[in-house]
Amino acid sequence: MPLSPDQLAEIDQHSQASAPTRRATVPALEAMLYRPMPVLDHGFVRVVDYMGDDAAIVQAARVSYGRGTRKVSEDAGLIRYLMRHRHSTPFEMCEIKYHVKLPIFVARQWIRHRMANVNEYSARYSILDREFYIPEPEHLAAQSQNNRQGRGAVLEGEAAREVLDLLRDDAARCHDHYALMLGDEDADQPGDQPPAETARRGYGLARELARMNLTLNTYTQWYWKSDLHNLLSFLSLRLDSHAQFEIRVYAEAMLETVRAWVPTACAAFEDYRLGAFTLSSSMLDVVRRLLAGEALEQKASGLSRREWDELMQALGRS
Amino acid sequence: MPLSPDQLAEIDQHSQASAPTRRATVPALEAMLYRPMPVLDHGFVRVVDYMGDDAAIVQAARVSYGRGTRKVSEDAGLIRYLMRHRHSTPFEMCEIKYHVKLPIFVARQWIRHRMANVNEYSARYSILDREFYIPEPEHLAAQSQNNRQGRGAVLEGEAAREVLDLLRDDAARCHDHYALMLGDEDADQPGDQPPAETARRGYGLARELARMNLTLNTYTQWYWKSDLHNLLSFLSLRLDSHAQFEIRVYAEAMLETVRAWVPTACAAFEDYRLGAFTLSSSMLDVVRRLLAGEALEQKASGLSRREWDELMQALGRS
Amino acid sequence: MPLSPDQLAEIDQHSQASAPTRRATVPALEAMLYRPMPVLDHGFVRVVDYMGDDAAIVQAARVSYGRGTRKVSEDAGLIRYLMRHRHSTPFEMCEIKYHVKLPIFVARQWIRHRMANVNEYSARYSILDREFYIPEPEHLAAQSQNNRQGRGAVLEGEAAREVLDLLRDDAARCHDHYALMLGDEDADQPGDQPPAETARRGYGLARELARMNLTLNTYTQWYWKSDLHNLLSFLSLRLDSHAQFEIRVYAEAMLETVRAWVPTACAAFEDYRLGAFTLSSSMLDVVRRLLAGEALEQKASGLSRREWDELMQALGRS
């Protein structure tokens, strides 16, 4: 996670500055503020602002003030109730803003969550750094044989080296040619040596065109702002074991920030959403019959093989 | 604006409490925080939280840090550029939360702005106070003759008194019967005297049913949270001279808070949006011909009578 | 559900007109098109347009054409898979538009579902009919004693009659005075007899003001358009046994239209969403222990009394 000198100076400056506020303040999150949490080889997530806390959720649910003096146990009970019954609006009263550095192919998945505010680094206006995501060898997985969008065993030895070389070389060459097309003095041009004359000036191609030569593992950055309700929806999808590893690691870093920020809501989320399993009405029927002592098999259950397996795994019976 | 003792105590408490934060802080808005600004006869608006400032807009637009040291004039220029060209995402990086008390018929207009987060006082769960909006005599306007949704001259004398009496009596009677149907000890029951037995216990009707007896000028309350971009859209519609007076006064109070919060963005908003006039391509053609010295009349202009009048008024020629 | 002669004529006209289209068409829904389904005493729901069908969901999920010839069983399996794993975007590819007539207090709940398009009858511009929702005696429920927002036993005898009289009289008087304030010839004025002079012309109050005198059980109308994903979210909340009866009956009528429109998606919805129960991680642990034969009681379960009861009820053990 190579931060530029400018970025480091900015973080230092914010770390020291402090002002009094009468807004709700969360010391545990203040301590994390501005500091980048490293993710993948060059990426990071850092919290740059927030609004609200656990009490703001309770306050919105009660739409009544002057009741803030109730015992914490009652507030926790209310938050758990709201989470269990999927009430969404009180969780929308908290807001958080992140600065994220991430590979473009991850950004393309992430942006599908529409209920957020985003400002991305513009490659029409600026020049993307020469940084690419290259997986660690232990994450270089083969295509899963039984799951069309999953991963199987890890590639090893020669094959792994060859794949990593391809990824590295192609990304580097594409960025070198990007820089050459631009011919901008600002761009890094550490790779290929173009003919002397061109090297000095490049081709001067428009940035909005040159960027098309970059590979999808090139890093980009954005500010991403969301309310807590939509953030939890994002996390519940992206922390799932079926989510792609390269986005899951961002979700994991963000979950840590949520734990510091709204510990009660986060605990309820982990119990009722992350660790939960939804029984369909057919599954509910199967569980009832099992509890009644019936020796039920998949064939007689009314469930498909796939649903039966999912249920047995959830019940710890597979 | 009768605040309950609980509410006043809560405001006092927040007014004194203060904590250090490393987040962006706006002293001018801090000074307004929590304090209700009276609107209409019993309503109010108060800011209860906020996130971001003018600099956060600039930061998002640049998606680059370490540039926070530029001169204010450059930042102002960028914010003005963004406003002029209707860039929306940088303004979405600021967020504000209000607590509002407002008549139900105003709430029904307001809620049509969907891009906000809302928690309203629930009349299924709680009991609405005995407070109704009754217009000041000078706002008791007749139906406009030339605008199907506008107001004309103010009603006067006897007629005005009679209308106000009808509004007052119907609202009071409906709330008295609401309280009687509920029979809840919590509810105010200052009006009708029901038969002794019922008076002690009322009918015990479900709250979710009894509320249907209330009139649309009964006050409700909500927390309403929005990003700056959507707030400005709300304000530009509701500050318009065609907006209903009873919602415009809320928008005016909120505009004051925006001025304190993001003074640069607010000034740009007032220049480029509030005071602006959009020329259609046909209108643009008319202005060019007028500038060329042509003595143009509506008939030859290609504009409808209505559009011609709107244009002449904007140009100060009517 | 008193339809105006204009409305009836319009429905007749559409019932006969037919044009060829190359779009996806669903005969079962075509048969319901335009025809109002009565709801409550004066309300209705009717489908006025739709786009897509079960196959459109499959097509979007595959984002591939030329595969439309697969067997129905495969398509059904894919739709069930999408529903089980809460994939939302393929269901967003279908769209439906309703015309609804409903009491204002129901409209106020309904509008909280923001992800829809709405055009409501405007009481700034037009005059609301003299129609109010008055509950059937069997729905005149007392406040629940153990659920702050629920209903208990039905009111009976004298008490019921008195409450219904209050509702009827207050709504009628408020509308009569509304009409009197307006003094518009278009408005029904069947009730109070105002002094002769005023009766002829009324007060001429602006419509946007006069409407505040109406009670919340007055009927309004709107066009409401939603994609299938958001419609199913709406239905799952409003078909729930905790939803207020007066909105649930609208949801039930709409569920019928969904069954006709996208039968496969609707069946999956009923199995995986309507009839489903979500086990939290603590509940999952309890079910595992019960299946292992443990004689578990609430106290030792780690669940609150409330959660334990909810679980036992779902498992058919209470």
Added chain:
Amino acid sequence: MPLSPDQLAEIDQHSQASAPTRRATVPALEAMLYRPMPVLDHGFVRVVDYMGDDAAIVQAARVSYGRGTRKVSEDAGLIRYLMRHRHSTPFEMCEIKYHVKLPIFVARQWIRHRMANVNEYSARYSILDREFYIPEPEHLAAQSQNNRQGRGAVLEGEAAREVLDLLRDDAARCHDHYALMLGDEDADQPGDQPPAETARRGYGLARELARMNLTLNTYTQWYWKSDLHNLLSFLSLRLDSHAQFEIRVYAEAMLETVRAWVPTACAAFEDYRLGAFTLSSSMLDVVRRLLAGEALEQKASGLSRREWDELMQALGRS
């Protein structure tokens, strides 16, 4: 725009099939249905479904039926009024669905319009075709000198050839290596010849990983569905002369479909939005002074140089 045999067969099939419907139907759009309109070198846009027409906008605005028999001129007047005063909800009552094939860097701009429904071809699940966008020589523009995100003069001769070669070679090599990493029999592998053994089986890398090696000019596809209001917002931004050429050509093709679909709304859009110019309050002041005959220069105008230039250009004075 190479369509696969499957795609062509599917289009043929739909072109012939036709069913009766009682929904609003637009013959001019029916004639375009399913047929791909070529965009760029391999892309296309085609309408695959729609809902509503000009009359649906009017109907929603009136929220009243039985008035459909009014003269067309009145309907047109209402639609023009709605467009001029930026009423949005009636235009939301129409919906359209497109199937689009487009380069990834264009998709990344497009997806920023959040108020739409999207299903994109998944490169986690499937394999992307070996098709890249390579600009026509006349669109190979240099970076603008005075606009940081714009284009200047066209590159010519040797330089142009070299840049096109770089783009072509890098995209092809990256896709060849992508196919090699996958080792899937389905993937085209026309380029590099890997060592014999690997060629037969490739590396079997997970699809979700291999895709990161692709360049941003690789084509993807999606279904994209939007209501008319949001579609017009999209078009007004992307038809602008400052929009990147490669997305503007898609917007132009879509504008043609809107003209066929809702001709009245589209004409109003072109007059009031596309050809419009918004005067800020300062600009309005300048226009008034110019009309009064004042010989005003930029320095004395109160406008910045940039705003002055924009205004003079709009007024045809530059």
